[in-house]
Amino acid sequence: xxxxxxxxxxxxxxxxxxxxxxxxxxxxxxxxxxxxxxxxxxxxxxxxxxxxxxxxxxxxxxxxxxxxxxxxxxxxxxxxxxxxxxxxxxxxxxxxxxxxxxxxxxxxxxxxxxxxxxxxxxxxxxxxxxxxxxxxxxxxxxxxxxxxxxxxxxxxxxxxxxxxxxxxxxxxxxxxxxxxxxxxxxxxxxxxxxxxxxxxxxxxxxxxxxxxxxxxxxxxxxxxxxxxxxxxxxxxxxxxxxxxxxxxxxxxxxxxxxxxxxxxxxxxxxxxxxxxxxxxxxxxxxxxxxxxxxxxxxxxxxxxxxxxxxxxxxxxxxxxxxxxxxxxxxxxxxxxxxxxxxxxxxxxxxxxxxxxxxxxxxxxxxxxxxxxxxxxxxxxxxxxxxxxxxxxxxxxxxxxxxxxxxxxxxxxxxxxxxxxxxxxxxxxxxxxxxxxxxxxxxxxxxxxxx
Amino acid sequence: xxxxxxxxxxxxxxxxxxxxxxxxxxxxxxxxxxxxxxxxxxxxxxxxxxxxxxxxxxxxxxxxxxxxxxxxxxxxxxxxxxxxxxxxxxxxxxxxxxxxxxxxxxxxxxxxxxxxxxxxxxxxxxxxxxxxxxxxxxxxxxxxxxxxxxxxxxxxxxxxxxxxxxxxxxxxxxxxxxxxxxxxxxxxxxxxxxxxxxxxxxxxxxxxxxxxxxxxxxxxxxxxxxxxxxxxxxxxxxxxxxxxxxxxxxxxxxxxxxxxxxxxxxxxxxxxxxxxxxxxxxxxxxxxxxxxxxxxxxxxxxxxxxxxxxxxxxxxxxxxxxxxxxxxxxxxxxxxxxxxxxxxxxxxxxxxxxxxxxxxxxxxxxxxxxxxxxxxxxxxxxxxxxxxxxxxxxxxxxxxxxxxxxxxxxxxxxxxxxxxxxxxxxxxxxxxxxxxxxxxxxxxxxxxxx
Numbered sequence: 055x056x057x058x059x060x061x062x063x064x065x066x067x068x069x070x071x072x073x074x075x076x077x078x079x080x081x082x083x084x085x086x087x088x089x090x091x092x093x094x095x096x097x098x099x100x101x102x103x104x105x106x107x108x109x110x111x112x113x114x115x116x117x118x119x120x121x122x123x124x125x126x127x128x129x130x131x132x133x134x135x136x137x138x139x140x141x142x143x144x145x146x147x148x149x150x151x152x153x154x155x156x157x158x159x160x161x162x163x164x165x166x167x168x169x170x171x172x173x174x175x176x177x178x179x180x181x182x183x184x185x186x187x188x189x190x191x192x193x194x195x196x197x198x199x200x201x202x203x204x205x206x207x208x209x210x211x212x213x214x215x216x217x218x219x220x221x222x223x224x225x226x227x228x229x230x231x232x233x234x235x236x237x238x239x240x241x242x243x244x245x246x247x248x249x250x251x252x253x254x255x256x257x258x259x260x261x262x263x264x265x266x267x268x269x270x271x272x273x274x275x276x277x278x279x280x281x282x283x284x285x286x287x288x289x290x291x292x293x294x295x296x297x298x299x300x301x302x303x304x305x306x307x308x309x310x311x312x313x314x315x316x317x318x319x320x321x322x323x324x325x326x327x328x329x330x331x332x333x334x335x336x337x338x339x340x341x342x343x344x345x346x347x348x349x350x351x352x353x354x355x356x357x358x359x360x361x362x363x364x365x366x367x368x369x370x371x372x373x374x375x376x377x378x379x380x381x382x383x384x385x386x387x388x389x390x391x392x393x394x395x396x397x398x399x400x401x402x403x404x405x406x407x408x409x410x411x412x413x414x415x416x417x418x419x420x421x422x423x424x425x426x427x428x429x430x431x432x433x434x435x436x437x438x439x440x441x442x443x444x445x446x447x448x449x450x451x452x453x454x455x456x457x458x459x460x461x462x463x464x465x466x467x468x469x470x471x472x473x474x475x476x477x478x479x480x481x482x483x484x485x486x487x488x489x490x491x492x493x494x495x496x497x498x499x500x501x502x503x504x
Numbered sequence: 505x506x507x508x509x510x511x512x513x514x515x516x517x518x519x520x521x522x523x524x525x526x527x528x529x530x531x532x533x534x535x536x537x538x539x540x541x542x543x544x545x546x547x548x549x550x551x552x553x554x555x556x557x558x559x560x561x562x563x564x565x566x567x568x569x570x571x572x573x574x575x576x577x578x579x580x581x582x583x584x585x586x587x588x589x590x591x592x593x594x595x596x597x598x599x600x601x602x603x604x605x606x607x608x609x610x611x612x613x614x615x616x617x618x619x620x621x622x623x624x625x626x627x628x629x630x631x632x633x634x635x636x637x638x639x640x641x642x643x644x645x646x647x648x649x650x651x652x653x654x655x656x657x658x659x660x661x662x663x664x665x666x667x668x669x670x671x672x673x674x675x676x677x678x679x680x681x682x683x684x685x686x687x688x689x690x691x692x693x694x695x696x697x698x699x700x701x702x703x704x705x706x707x708x709x710x711x712x713x714x715x716x717x718x719x720x721x722x723x724x725x726x727x728x729x730x731x732x733x734x735x736x737x738x739x740x741x742x743x744x745x746x747x748x749x750x751x752x753x754x755x756x757x758x759x760x761x762x763x764x765x766x767x768x769x770x771x772x773x774x775x776x777x778x779x780x781x782x783x784x785x786x787x788x789x790x791x792x793x794x795x796x797x798x799x800x801x802x803x804x805x806x807x808x809x810x811x812x813x814x815x816x817x818x819x820x821x822x823x824x825x826x827x828x829x830x831x832x833x834x835x836x837x838x839x840x841x842x843x844x845x846x847x848x849x850x851x852x853x854x855x856x857x858x859x860x861x862x863x864x865x866x867x868x869x870x871x872x873x874x875x876x877x878x879x880x881x882x883x884x885x886x887x888x889x890x891x892x893x894x895x896x897x898x899x900x901x902x903x904x905x906x907x908x909x910x911x912x913x914x915x916x917x918x919x920x921x922x923x924x925x926x927x928x929x930x931x932x933x934x935x936x937x938x939x940x941x942x943x944x945x946x947x948x949x950x951x952x953x954x
Binding site: 107110111112117118119120121137139140141142143144145146148213299300305306308336339340343345363368370371372373 | 557560561562567568569570571587589590591592593594595596598663749750755756758786789790793795813818820821822823
């Protein structure tokens with residue numbers, strides 16, 4: 055258990071032990087290799103052990119670049135996800151000047167030996183094993199607002215920032231829902247009421263509410279495993295991937311949105327498509343006059359009593375990458391989750407209106423969600439850019455590729471924040487060893503009481 | 505006079521008054537147009553008034569980009585210099601977790617009406633007029649460690665970071681001098697003792713001391729006004745300028761250094777050439793095992809009691825731009841200057857050894873310096889990456905293009921930190937209305953006492 059009061063050296067030692075533990079776990083666990091295929095396991099791909107970007111300067115084979123795409127190759131991405139600002143333009147999201155809102159240490163939860171059955175298997179696994187299976191970079195478990203479990207790999211200090219990828223969407227969706235509650239955004243209005251520039255795109259006849267819940271029908275593939283997926287031109291427009299010579303496609307994330315076409319009827323099926331969140335970011339910018347990350351700073355981040363600043367990745371013209379560009383410290387991610395768990399009330403103030411949090415938790419159409427075919431998320435829905443399980447604990451999540459997560463279990467009064475760098479982008483690769491592990495932790499805490 | 509305790513709104517009002525004052529000053533002062541030629545004056549080019557990067561998204565003509573080079577065009581650069589991280593990859597330089605070292609308010613210095621004679625003119629000018637003539641973004645004057653004068657343009661808040669350009673060199677030179685004092689760097693040794701990779705370059709037979717004092721003979725032109733100057737391939741290699749299609753030149757700042765050739769004998773004349781500082785940065789990296797910005801954080805920045813973090817711009821492979829990539833808040837720049845003024849002792853500790861500061865202040869060969877032909881700096885020298893006036897006050901400076909400066913006057917116990925965004929890069933354009941103004945302030949404070 056790593057407490058805030060421990061020295062960095064002590065924590066390093068502790069996390070080194072954790073990493074060594076992982077190595078043993080991974081070496082003896084056939085299951086993990088099943089998850090990641092032939093790729094190096096968590097211990098083998100540890101970015102510190104690999105020596106990425108170490109050297110004066112680093113040797114070519116230890117250097118990670120944007121230009122050659124190495125930053126998102128595995129295992130290089132295990133370094134990149136904790137060093138995003140060293141690769142891309144970013145804007146600070148200030149914590150403000152107020153005191154840190156404490157996350158006091160609670161009675162340590164002895165989770166490591168907890169066993170659970172991964173989805174789709176007959177074999178059990180321990181919580182400790184799940185950390186390696188998920189290529190966890192850091193994880194913190196809050197119970198009733200107290201830190202009961204916390205681990206970091208040596209490559210991620212508690213004071214280091216890590217990219218949250220699509221967990222960013224839940225921040226943006228929460229902001230948008232706040233603007234809806236204030237009447238500044240009308241969920242029934244078409245997007246073009248606010249952004250006429252999108253009239254000729256797929257968003258021409260989409261409503262704000264459909265964008266919020268991703269029930270737009272976009273001719274766009276989010277399959278990160280497919281090199282020909284729409285994500286490539288999308289990332290190119292956003293400045294996240296280099297443009298090939300002679301490239302004449304969209305040069306900004308917003309110009310890309312204008313090119314998107316419809317492939318069906320809006321409002322019928324849920325399909326997870328990142329450009330929806332970029333539209334949300336644009337909507338927030340349009341109705342407030344400020345980029346979404348600046349609005350986030352003013353309305354949310356500066357009120358959390360965060361330990362550190364966050365930051366937002368920008369495209370080539372300074373537009374925030376609303377769909378996945380937010381970076382922060384792990385405990386601050388947990389603070390945001392705890393604020394949501396407490397109905398928006400946190401650090402002595404109502405940061406997000408309770409009605410907005412209630413609306414998020416209520417979810418949306420499970421029927422519409424079913425169409426997306428998520429094997430690991432039966433009966434779930436997606437609302438206001440959050441993932442709602444509709445289970446008996448009322449659990450809901452923010453989820454980002456490669457394993458970024460906020461897991462909120464209202465019944466167990468538990469919040470888990472996790473950064474990871476799994477070799478595969480899609481969370482379907484992590485869910486089998488994550489969701490049952492987190493439920494097991496919730497059940498453990500419920501049984502234990504305080 | 506703007507105190508730390510004033511609200512941001514009050515300060516904004518005050519700085520708006522300052523900006524309006526500038527508009528009046530500039531409209532009535534023929535001298536200023538002489539300085540800047542036909543370019544818009546300070547008030548006309550105010551980045552807030554211009555509305556750069558405002559809009560959702562900003563209109564094309566209000567958008568500032570790296571790719572099209574607009575970020576360093578005037579007047580766009582007035583915005584860019586305060587938003588560097590939104591344009592480029594950067595690494596944080598943490599202030600650490602300690603308390604802020606106070607810069608208490610002193611008795612306000614009534615400098616605005618102070619008159620002085622700009623270099624090369626018969627006409628007098630007031631201090632207030634000099635602020636506009638220099639396109640000052642922010643200026644703070646410390647007397648005996650107390651803030652006696654402080655102004656910001658609305659485009660630069662006290663809590664905002666601004667690029668220091670070559671003022672960075674004085675940070676790097678100080679670090680290198682510290683390593684010399686510890687015996688980790690030998691000023692008499694050749695650079696290749698530490699960096700054999702540079703054997704075939706101009707640095708092949710240069711000593712560490714020659715690099716520190718820029719008496720290397722490099723076939724490199726630092727003339728920023730010349731579009732064919734060596735600065736273009738240099739900036740391209742460093743990732744600061746986009747590469748043209750088919751570019752096959754050096755892709756990193758260090759690869760560029762390997763290509764530099766000699767154009768004379770080392771150790772004879774001073775010539776200001778930025779690549780020397782990149783070599784210093786590389787030397788620091790090589791002998792400490794850590795990039796210079798990380799060493800700066802550990803040894804200096806985290807000990808200053810800074811109000812905020814600093815950050816370093818990086819090239820495409822994560823190497824710090826030692827010659828000019830540091831960004832920070834203005835008061836923190838002043839703290840660094842005050843620490844140097846106090847012989848390295850600051851915030852309750854000896855941050856830099858007193859002998860190192862003494863060595864810096866002692867300067868180097870004025871004869872070698874004369875060869876560079878600086879009309880505004882007669883009798884000066886350059887040592888350890890600092891500019892030494894050898895005047896009767898023992899004044900010395902850190903200087904960066906477009907007007908970044910630390911001005912230390914030991915006799916007057918005065919430190920001035922200034923951020924500016926002058927249309928022209930070379931400080932020869934600012935010196936006439938800066939150096940005599942700052943000397944006048946020193947004389948005023950000497951006369952006034954405390």
